[in-house]
Structures are given as C-alpha cells and as structure tokens.
Amino acid sequence: MKIKINGEDKTIADGLTISMLLDDLNIKKVGIAVEVNREIVPKTTHDKVLVNEGDVIEIVRMVGGG
Amino acid sequence: MDFTEEQIERYSRHIILPEVGGKGQAKLLGAKVFALGAGGLGSPALMYLAAAGVGKIGVADADAVDLSNLQRQIIHNNTRIGVPKVESAKQTINELNPDVEVEAINKRLTVDNIREVIRDYDVILDGSDNFPTRFLMNDACFFEKKPLVSGSMFRFDGQVAIFSGHEDDKPCYRCLYPEPPPVGLVPSCQEAGVLGALAGVIGVLQAVEAIKLVLSIGDDLKGHLMIFDALGMSFRKVKVRKDPNCALCGDSATIKELTEYEQATCEFNPADV
Numbered sequence: 001m002k003i004k005i006n007g008e009d010k011t012i013a014d015g016l017t018i019s020m021l022l023d024d025l026n027i028k029k030v031g032i033a034v035e036v037n038r039e040i041v042p043k044t045t046h047d048k049v050l051v052n053e054g055d056v057i058e059i060v061r062m063v064g065g066g
Numbered sequence: 067m068d069f070t071e072e073q074i075e076r077y078s079r080h081i082i083l084p085e086v087g088g089k090g091q092a093k094l095l096g097a098k099v100f101a102l103g104a105g106g107l108g109s110p111a112l113m114y115l116a117a118a119g120v121g122k123i124g125v126a127d128a129d130a131v132d133l134s135n136l137q138r139q140i141i142h143n144n145t146r147i148g149v150p151k152v153e154s155a156k157q158t159i160n161e162l163n164p165d166v167e168v169e170a171i172n173k174r175l176t177v178d179n180i181r182e183v184i185r186d187y188d189v190i191l192d193g194s195d196n197f198p199t200r201f202l203m204n205d206a207c208f209f210e211k212k213p214l215v216s217g218s219m220f221r222f223d224g225q226v227a228i229f230s231g232h233e234d235d236k237p238c239y240r241c242l243y244p245e246p247p248p249v250g251l252v253p254s255c256q257e258a259g260v261l262g263a264l265a266g267v268i269g270v271l272q273a274v275e276a277i278k279l280v281l282s283i284g285d286d287l288k289g290h291l292m293i294f295d296a297l298g299m300s301f302r303k304v305k306v307r308k309d310p311n312c313a314l315c316g317d318s319a320t321i322k323e324l325t326e327y328e329q330a331t332c333e334f335n336p337a338d339v
Contacts, residue, residue, distance in 0.1 A: 031247035035304050040291065043244050044311035060293065060304070062243050063220040064200060065260055066107045066193040 001053040018046040021057075033060040067092045073165065077119055090281045091119065095165060097280040100124040100187035102175065102203055104151040106265030107193030107217045107272060109141035114273035116159040116166045120280070123159060124187055126171035127151040138262035175199065177324040180206040189276045192216045193269060197246035198327035204239035205324050208232050208314055213279055213288070214239070217272040222261050222296040224268035227306065228275055228287040231315030234308075236288045241309040241316075249328045264296050 002011055005025070012021060018034055018041055034041050035058040041049050051057070069077070069088070073095075080086045080094075099120045101108045104127040115123055129151050131142045139151075146154040152170035159168050175183060180202060184190050190212050192203050200216070207214040211232040216239060218225050231238025271292065278284050293302045314321045 031243075033242050038303075039305040040242055040307070042241060042307070042309035042311065044309055058302075058304075060225075060291070061220075061223070062197070062247060063218040063223055063225050064195070064197045065218060065220045065258075066103045066105050066195040 001051075003051060003053070003055045003057060005057045006059055012051065016051045018049050018051060021051050022046070027059060031062045033062070034058075035060050067095065073119075076163075076165075080118070085283045086281060090283070093280055094119045094277065095121045097189070098122040098124070098187045099189045099191065099276050099280070100126075100184055101191040101193060102199070103127055103193035103195065104139070104141060104155040105129075105135065105193060105195060106138040106219065106260065106262070107269040108155070108191070109139045110266045110269035111191055111193060111217070111273040111276070112155055112159060113141055113162060114270055115276060116163045118273075118277055119163060119165050120277075121165065122167045122169065122187075124169040124171065124183070125152050125155050126173065126175050126183060127155075128172065128174040138260065138265040140266070175202065175206075177202065177326045180324070181210055184210055184212055187212065189279050190214050191272050191276055192218075193272065200239065201246055201327055202324060204229055204231075205314060205321065208238055209324070215272045215275045215279070215287075217268045219260055219264050219268050221258055222264060224264055224294040224296070226268055226271045226275070226287060226292040226294070227290060228279070230288050231308065231312070233288070237306045237308045238312065238315045240314045240321075241312045242291060242306050244313065246327050261296055264294075267294060267296070 001014055022029055036055050077091045080091050081088050097120050099115055101112055104125050131146045131149050131151055131154050133147055141158045142154045150172045152172045156168040156170045159166055190207050194200055208231045214229040216227050216229055229238045230236040275287055278286055291304045291306050310317045
C-alpha cells in the first residue's frame, strides 16, 4: 500500500505496525517520535498500531539544544 | 491594583488590547514565571517577559557568559564576558523594566533543589541545553503541578510545546519522548551548530505561550507540539495526546520520584530516513 513518509511517497507491505515500518526502513527507534496524520503516536503503542493506506508519516527528531 | 502613571504609559499597548486590558496587565504584574537557562532560548524569552511586566522572574543557569554565546544569547553582551549568565540577565532585565523582581540562581538544578526552586512560580519555561535536565524539569513540573513551556532547538530546527501531565488528558514530555537518547551517540551542540536567530523564534514563542497562560487567553499549546523548520520556513502543529502508558503521568505510572540521568548533549541524530 502507499504511504507518505517524510514527504516522500513509499509503497510498503500491508499489515505493518509502526515498529515494523521503522525496522523495514532502517530507522533507529531511539531519539525520535512518530507522527501519523498530524498526530504523535505514543512510542508505547508502536508495536500495536498499524500503518494504514494513505497515512502521512513524519519522523520527528528529539531536539535538546537551548 | 492601581497603576502608576508610568505603568499606564509603559503598558499602554497591552492595556488597549481587549484581551489584556488593565485586568490582564495587573495579572502579569502579579505573575511569577521561571526560566531554566539564560542561553539562546532564555535570552529572548526573558527579555519579552520582562518587557511585558511579569512581576517576578526567576532564572537559573550555572554558566558564565562566553564570547561564543553572543551569536544568539542576546540578553548578554560584550562587556559581560566572564560574568555569570544569571547576573548578566538580571542586569538586562533591571535596565529594561524596573517593575520586575528577578531571582537569579547561579547553579545547576538537580534532583535535590529543583522542586523547591520552581514551587513558588506559576509558569515554567525550559530553555536548557541538554536532555537530562529536560527530563528532570518535566518530572519536577509534573510533581509540582506546573505547566511547562518547553522550547528546544538544533541547527535549523526548533520545537515548542506545553507539557502539563498533571492535568487530565494533557501530555507530559515523556508522553512524546519516553526517555533521553543514549549517552555517547549524540553530537555536541558545539560541533553541530545552531542558527542564532532561530533562538529568537523559539524563545519568543515560549514567551508568548507563557504570557497567554498567565492571562488565560487564546488556545495554548497544551496537547500540541509546534515544529519549526527555519530552512524550509514552515511551522507544523502536531497533536500530542496523553499516553495512558506513560511512566510518569499514565494510568499505572512507575516513576514516583525524581531521577537524574547522565549528562548527554543536545540532539540524538539517527540515520537519515
């Protein structure tokens, strides 16, 4: 199915969780938050929440400078 | 409260706003706002809070002014190099607005002192430069039931949010980022750099949100994360819900007291997508 991730169109397998998607795309799971359709999906649910057709996903990086 | 003639003139552009008025200006003069860090974000935030007439401003920072700070830390100047940042900040604030009482704390906030330091304040701003302090301040604000106006930046990117996990349905920092990134995998701020003027954008947004909280006006950033991309010149506002599984503010929280993390630097930089 088709999704958009960080502004780019991607075709991915059906039935992936957020966690599996991150693994497939080789995105390390520390120091990031995942935004799906303008909403942060809590990290504690990445193993359960499924990616849906047409989702617009952004990887939000932790920023700590001041 | 009765304004002096000077105050009526000083705050006239506030008082004339229906959303502020004399009542709101009196609220500001009675408000207590605390800022962690008198650095890039603290500088503009503190100056606008002072100019707005926030009656008491607290600021904590353990560092002294360094020449390399002046590219963005505009509350300081050339003549203050070597001076503790909180003293320099206090001087600028006093010169800007004598109505403001300043509590200058020239030390690092730790597990042992942070709760007591913030207890007397209404609104807390985080402009610190490292993750352990950000988690410490988030947890302290949760236990002390204070709204935390968080700002952070790195290179050309900035983030602003209000964390208020002690409130029903409002997230804390840990709902967004459960833990600090591992120590050692992080490039230092010094190595990575930051666009100086970005500090103005993010720090001033923090001041705007703090002032709105004091005045109870408008829609605040509780439950949202504002992401600013200076290169792309875009803002993105993202919803952040309270995580029922959050270790601090969730339904079966496991964090019952403050913990200190090891010192890391300012951004974890995972492989590009």
